[in-house]
Amino acid sequence: MLKYVVRRVITAAITVFVLATVTFFLLKLVPNGLFADPNITAEARAKLYAHYGLDKPVFEQYLVYLRNLAHLDLGESIANPGRKITTMILDPATGNGLPQSMRLGLCALVFSVPMGIALGTLSGLNRGRALDKALIGLSLVGISIPSFVVATMSVTVFGNILGWLPTTGFSTPKEMILPTVCLSLNPIATIARLMRTSLVETENADYVKTARSKGLKRSRIVVRHQVRNALLPVVTILGPITASLLCGTFVVESIFNIKGLGCYYVESISDRDYGLVMGLTVLFGTFLVVANLTVDILYGLIDPRIRLKR
Amino acid sequence: MQTQKDGLDELFRPEPCAEAERMDALPQVSYAADVVKRFLNTPSVIVFSVILAIIIACCVLVPILSPRPITGIIDEAINHKPSAEYWLGADKFGHDFFTKMWKGGQTSFKVGFFAAVLQTLIGVVVGAISGYAGGRIDQFIMRVVDVFISIPYMVIVLVVRLIMGSSSYTIIFALVVTGWLNTARLVRGQILQLKNEDYVLAAQSMGVSPATVLFRHLIPNTLGVVIVSFTLAVPQAMFSEAFLSFIGMGSGEVSWGSLIRTGMEVRFRHPWQLIAPSAVLALTMLCIQLLGDSLRDALDPKLRK
Numbered sequence A: 001m002l003k004y005v006v007r008r009v010i011t012a013a014i015t016v017f018v019l020a021t022v023t024f025f026l027l028k029l030v031p032n033g034l035f036a037d038p039n040i041t042a043e044a045r046a047k048l049y050a051h052y053g054l055d056k057p058v059f060e061q062y063l064v065y066l067r068n069l070a071h072l073d074l075g076e077s078i079a080n081p082g083r084k085i086t087t088m089i090l091d092p093a094t095g096n097g098l099p100q101s102m103r104l105g106l107c108a109l110v111f112s113v114p115m116g117i118a119l120g121t122l123s124g125l126n127r128g129r130a131l132d133k134a135l136i137g138l139s140l141v142g143i144s145i146p147s148f149v150v151a152t153m154s155v156t157v158f159g160n161i162l163g164w165l166p167t168t169g170f171s172t173p174k175e176m177i178l179p180t181v182c183l184s185l186n187p188i189a190t191i192a193r194l195m196r197t198s199l200v201e202t203e204n205a206d207y208v209k210t211a212r213s214k215g216l217k218r219s220r221i222v223v224r225h226q227v228r229n230a231l232l233p234v235v236t237i238l239g240p241i242t243a244s245l246l247c248g249t250f251v252v253e254s255i256f257n258i259k260g261l262g263c264y265y266v267e268s269i270s271d272r273d274y275g276l277v278m279g280l281t282v283l284f285g286t287f288l289v290v291a292n293l294t295v296d297i298l299y300g301l302i303d304p305r306i307r308l309k310r
Numbered sequence B: 001m002q003t004q005k006d007g008l009d010e011l012f013r014p015e016p017c018a019e020a021e022r023m024d025a026l027p028q029v030s031y032a033a034d035v036v037k038r039f040l041n042t043p044s045v046i047v048f049s050v051i052l053a054i055i056i057a058c059c060v061l062v063p064i065l066s067p068r069p070i071t072g073i074i075d076e077a078i079n080h081k082p083s084a085e086y087w088l089g090a091d092k093f094g095h096d097f098f099t100k101m102w103k104g105g106q107t108s109f110k111v112g113f114f115a116a117v118l119q120t121l122i123g124v125v126v127g128a129i130s131g132y133a134g135g136r137i138d139q140f141i142m143r144v145v146d147v148f149i150s151i152p153y154m155v156i157v158l159v160v161r162l163i164m165g166s167s168s169y170t171i172i173f174a175l176v177v178t179g180w181l182n183t184a185r186l187v188r189g190q191i192l193q194l195k196n197e198d199y200v201l202a203a204q205s206m207g208v209s210p211a212t213v214l215f216r217h218l219i220p221n222t223l224g225v226v227i228v229s230f231t232l233a234v235p236q237a238m239f240s241e242a243f244l245s246f247i248g249m250g251s252g253e254v255s256w257g258s259l260i261r262t263g264m265e266v267r268f269r270h271p272w273q274l275i276a277p278s279a280v281l282a283l284t285m286l287c288i289q290l291l292g293d294s295l296r297d298a299l300d301p302k303l304r305k
Helices: A002-029 A042-051 A058-070 A085-090 A098-125 A130-144 A147-161 A173-202 A206-213 A218-256 A261-271 A274-302 A304-309 B002-011 B031-041 B043-065 B097-133 B135-149 B153-164 B168-194 B198-205 B210-221 B223-246 B256-265 B272-299
Strands: none
Touching: A002 A058, A002 A274, A002 B135, A002 B153, A085 A098, A085 A261, A085 A274, A098 A130, A098 A173, A098 A218, A098 A261, A130 A173, A130 B272, A147 A173, A147 A218, A147 B223, A147 B256, A147 B272, A173 A218, A206 A218, A218 A261, A218 A274, A218 B223, A261 A274, A261 B153, A274 B153, B031 B043, B031 B272, B043 B097, B043 B272, B097 B135, B097 B168, B097 B210, B097 B223, B097 B256, B097 B272, B135 B168, B153 B168, B168 B210, B168 B223, B198 B210, B210 B223, B223 B256, B223 B272, B256 B272
16 A cells, blocks of 8 residues: 555656646747737847846756746746735735635535535435436536536526625625535536446445345445445545536636636736746646545545555 | 156146247347437437437528628617517627527537547547557556646647637647547556457457557447547537637637627626527537437446346
8 A cells, every 4th residue: 555655646746747847848839929018128028038037048947947846936927027926826915816716616525525425325215216317307407507607697696686695705604605506516416426326336236235134224224335335436536526626616716706726827828927827737737636646545545445456 | 658748748838928038039139229229219318319409400500591690790780689680689799699699509519529529539549559558658658648637728728829829720629639638548448458358369369460459359349438438528628618718718709608708798788698608508518418328328238128
């Protein structure tokens, strides 16, 4: 197990390094759009280039970038002169940026995982009945309707027309309801579908037959044997779900005007603020790698069969 | 002796059984025919295929047949209310919204279909080679896939957009670059399972070249998985296109995503311009997703009766 973990951690570190490199050179490929404003004089442009270290050869820039990255220094934002990218991302003063996105993501995760598991279990235990069919239909709708459609519709209906809930921000509990729900629908549906399928599969498993022939109560079989085993595939999907939450935050943050990382990312791309794009990309990538790594290790811990095999 | 035997026959007369219960009474059905039959026997499949067919037909036909132009600025129709002439009203350019909506659908379908086809093709070939070759080649390809999978596709879209300019081909290219990874992983897993089968060994020992083994014996056997992943890739690509257009990073062409974006801005005065494209996008995604699900069930040999 330890060897497996060490190998995975090393692979993850290499992945992050390659990601940082690929992003750097990809963004260097972009035609020179920086300070392309014709009103800027050649002299001023040269000064700006020198200020951001863009006058050096690309490879030297790369080394500087790597050294800074190792010190968690992402340089200065181009669209917001004088602001360090690291402070923009962490922003302890206003609580925007990373803290804001993490709260949103955690709220959605905490809401959607138990909800999805519960609905999937309910559906699987009532297989073929009306409740099951209704839940299958609902989860299909939840998977197919894009999150930005759900978000725009619910802002319009619950926020603007009915006036029940605020449509911007993410600080008070009331403000948190709509963004969290909009972000959670898709993960809930995905988890519920998976949970249902894997629960139905346990129905014919040998250990369930044994438990039945021992004369165990149905409730005990369901909780102790079926649900516990059916949870395994759900754990593996938590990695991709975290990734999709990340993508969802882009939409939800821009619709609800929440100043989180997704919002910054979209802004930085339209502002062509490459330093910020680079920093956020590396951050998102690292986050995904760490999430997948955690899920893999968790999976090894939960399922002894995997631990023993490796 | 004779009578005794007759008596035995009396005693051991076979139990009469219904025709359907006898194994040999079942007609021989090929796998493909069975899949088609089970797929078409699901009532919802028929309903959703018809809906999807209508949507596609509208996307193709309405922009051609519509008498109302959707280019330039038509002064007399600006912000026209829905009427017999303008079914869903007209937008701020005076374009008939009904026509424009189906024009937008063309972009969505074009991106969804081509991106899904290309990424499936690349994914199948790379995944199959990786799985069949094994060893160092496999290790290398899988590490590349691991790295690429953690690059957010927005970065690729951004770079490709800035280099190639914004058009729907840019979006297709960017989606293919990031989309083939999952198919490759899936196909590789399948090949790893299949390559130890006896028929592969038989072909190999007969001296069949690796390429032929791969394309004649292995890839056709992964087709079920590939078809399912294709049907899931289409709505995924359509969603990505709509999402990119929605946040203003799309192709610059009219699409459902860009219409929803502008609809969001005018949602109080012209709610139809938000509701109509949202509804038709959601319905399309629902249809494709459901058909993909049913197809997966039909292809699943475990559910074969």
